[in-house]
Amino acid sequence: MTRGGPPGRQENADGWEHMTHAKDGTVAVVGAGVMGAGVAEVAAAAGYRVVLLDVTAARLDAARDAIRRGLSARSLLHPGGPPVPEVLGRISYGTDDAVLADAAVVLENTTEDRAAKREVHVRIDRLCGPGTLVAANTSAIPIRYLAEGTRHPERVVGTHFMNPVPHKPLVEVVRSELTADGSVTRVTDFLRSIGRRAVVVGDAPGFVSNRILMAVINSAARLVEEGVASRADVDEVFRSCFGHPMGPLETADLIGIDTVVRSLRVLHEFTGEAQYEPRPLLLDLVARGRLGDKTGEGVHPRPSGPGKGDGA
Numbered sequence: 532m533t534r535g536g537p538p539g540r541q542e543n544a545d546g547w548e549h550m551t552h553a554k555d556g557t558v559a560v561v562g563a564g565v566m567g568a569g570v571a572e573v574a575a576a577a578g579y580r581v582v583l584l585d586v587t588a589a590r591l592d593a594a595r596d597a598i599r600r601g602l603s604a605r606s607l608l609h610p611g612g613p614p615v616p617e618v619l620g621r622i623s624y625g626t627d628d629a630v631l632a633d634a635a636v637v638l639e640n641t642t643e644d645r646a647a648k649r650e651v652h653v654r655i656d657r658l659c660g661p662g663t664l665v666a667a668n669t670s671a672i673p674i675r676y677l678a679e680g681t682r683h684p685e686r687v688v689g690t691h692f693m694n695p696v697p698h699k700p701l702v703e704v705v706r707s708e709l710t711a712d713g714s715v716t717r718v719t720d721f722l723r724s725i726g727r728r729a730v731v732v733g734d735a736p737g738f739v740s741n742r743i744l745m746a747v748i749n750s751a752a753r754l755v756e757e758g759v760a761s762r763a764d765v766d767e768v769f770r771s772c773f774g775h776p777m778g779p780l781e782t783a784d785l786i787g788i789d790t791v792v793r794s795l796r797v798l799h800e801f802t803g804e805a806q807y808e809p810r811p812l813l814l815d816l817v818a819r820g821r822l823g824d825k826t827g828e829g830v831h832p833r834p835s836g837p838g839k840g841d842g843a
């Protein structure tokens with residue numbers, strides 16, 4: 532895998548960088564949902580050959596469409612990046628994980644379910660070569676829990692990418708007690724090569740970001756349930772009083788209400804703290820298939836953004 536300051540590097544108006552030259556080594560992205568599609572896109576835009584894996588062709592088709600739409604929109608807003616067809620041509624799609632044998636880096640982005648994700652890591656470990664770097668993207672599951680079922684826990688590092696991946700330059704890198712120093716260095720170098728900065732944090736449930744954020748989202752849901760404020764007004768307080776670009780309920784819609792509930796459950800299971808028990812408002816939305824931006828409506832009836840809200 533090529534590292535370091537590459538030729539052909541360009542910086543766009545919004546500050547995110549493209550490294551447009553081709554890089555050695557295949558990056559395998561396991562899980563083609565909201566996050567996997569974004570991670571595959573930025574790795575391909577940086578010059579890597581990417582193979583994106585999921586369990587069904589339908590999920591892969593949806594990811595292919597999302598990547599094409601995202602790249603096209605970004606190329607219009609920020610011309611000067613790598614040509615869209617070239618980036619799309621670097622990504623292949625599949626359901627057969629035998630390709631992991633050839634990967635230099637595996638970026639796992641499967642559903643936030645602790646037992647299922649741990650099994651995925653056992654399988655990744657079995658299929659890929661000893662020199663492969665293995666990164667887990669999880670909202671809240673401790674990396675040690677995912678790594679300790681594998682033969683090489685020292686190479687498993689947490690890479691908590693932020694959503695939407697193409698617009699978020701910082702990745703929360705999680706080092707477990709079992710992670711080798713060299714793995715942290717390798718993942719940090721890799722992230723730099725795809726234009727991402729790393730902040731390295733310890734291995735607590737939810738890490739820094741979601742230990743705090745999920746408690747805030749759950750509290751926001753509770754205030755709405757109790758009739759203290761409307762959904763729109765809860766978000767407005769955060770936007771206008773604190774200068775946050777989005778309120779907590781809009782953020783929940785962006786993340787996906789199913790993923791929020793799964794993350795809260797993981798936090799509740801690992802910490803035992805009642806503040807992480809998913810609120811009925813969120814559970815009800817999941818039961819009704821209102822999962823947020825990915826299904827068109829969630830806490831708010833429309834995709835998240837300033838001024839949205841149903842006033843409930």
Ligand SMILES: NC(=O)c1ccc[n+]([C@@H]2O[C@H](COP(=O)([O-])OP(=O)(O)OC[C@H]3O[C@@H](n4cnc5c(N)ncnc54)[C@H](O)[C@@H]3O)[C@@H](O)[C@H]2O)c1
Nearest residue numbers: 562563564565566585586640641642643668669670694786
């Ligand atoms: N959505 C967010 O804002 C966000 C942000 C940061 C981190 N995360 C974390 O990233 C991970 C992925 O989140 P997401 O929002 O993309 O979830 P998602 O539900 O949109 O997508 C998960 C994908 O993984 C696939 N999958 C499940 N098991 C698989 C397997 N064995 N092999 C291959 N594919 C498999 C599913 O079919 C699905 O397409 C989760 O752990 C989540 O907590 C999410």
